[in-house]
Amino acid sequence: MKRALHCLYIGLSIFLFSCKNETKTDQPALKITPVASQQITTGEIQEVTFKTKQATKVFYYYNELKNSLVNTDAGLSSKASLMLKDVIDSMDAQKTTITALEQMSTSSDIHLQREKFVVVTAGVEKLLEDNVATGSFFKQYCPMAFNNTGAYWLSNSKEIRNPYFGDKMLKCGRIDKEIN
Numbered sequence: 001m002k003r004a005l006h007c008l009y010i011g012l013s014i015f016l017f018s019c020k021n022e023t024k025t026d027q028p029a030l031k032i033t034p035v036a037s038q039q040i041t042t043g044e045i046q047e048v049t050f051k052t053k054q055a056t057k058v059f060y061y062y063n064e065l066k067n068s069l070v071n072t073d074a075g076l077s078s079k080a081s082l083m084l085k086d087v088i089d090s091m092d093a094q095k096t097t098i099t100a101l102e103q104m105s106t107s108s109d110i111h112l113q114r115e116k117f118v119v120v121t122a123g124v125e126k127l128l129e130d131n132v133a134t135g136s137f138f139k140q141y142c143p144m145a146f147n148n149t150g151a152y153w154l155s156n157s158k159e160i161r162n163p164y165f166g167d168k169m170l171k172c173g174r175i176d177k178e179i180n
Contacts, residue, residue, distance in 0.1 A: 045156050048135035048180075055131040057087045062124045063156055065104075069117060069163035070170070074110040081105040081113070084120070088127070097123025114164050118151045125154060129179050136180035142173040152176065 050056045061084035068076035081104035088098060100119035107113055125139065138155045145151035145164040153163050160173040 044159065046135060046137065046158065048137050048156060049133045050128065050131045051133045052131060054087060054091055055128055058084065058091070058124060058127055059137070059154075059156070061087055062120070062154060065117070065120070066153055066155065066163045067161075069110070069114055070161045070166055072110055072166035074108045074113060077110065077113045078105050078107065081120070084124075088123070091127060093127060094123050115146070117153070117163060118146075121151075121153050125152075125179075128154070132180050136178050138175050139177040139179060140173050141176040142169075144169065144172055154179075 048059070050059060061080060065077060065080035065084055068080050081101045085098060085101035085105060088101065096119055100116040100123075104113045104116045104120070128137070138158060139152055140155050140160060141150060141152050142162050142164055143150045145162075151164055155161070158175060160171045160175075162170055162172050165172060
């Protein structure tokens with residue numbers, strides 16, 4: 001009996017000490033870093049050069065405009081469209097393209113900017129397609145844009161980054177043509 005009582009005390013002691021609720025006070029505090037608005041990457045960029053400096057500038061500012069629409073940034077889109085308009089003004093561009101860029105540059109409505117981007121794309125394509133010196137760029141198409149009427153855009157990457165939907169349907173589209 002004495003032995004059983006002794007075993008019971010040992011068992012109870014082990015139980016009490018093993019179930020001790022220890023709180024660690026030396027844990028590092030959880031640090032939360034605020035998240036900045038994430039920019040959508042454009043993918044792997046293809047090398048392309050143009051015959052004229054003006055065509056190079058047009059392509060550069062067009063891509064800035066497209067990327068601002070992909071990122072759904074109306075403010076940046078407005079600025080990029082103004083820069084593109086300034087370059088295109090000195091070229092033999094269609095009046096409809098210049099008018100669309102003017103409307104984009106004065107608007108803070110991303111939906112209006114995306115609608116006008118269709119006209120800008122058509123005009124820029126005409127300016128650039130016979131101006132490629134080396135490399136290539138891509139004409140891409142989204143069949144779902146504007147209630148399934150579809151819309152095109154130009155890109156310096158094979159990866160689809162849809163300017164008409166932004167992050168809502170980022171990868172909706174296909175390469176329609178490679179221009180070289």
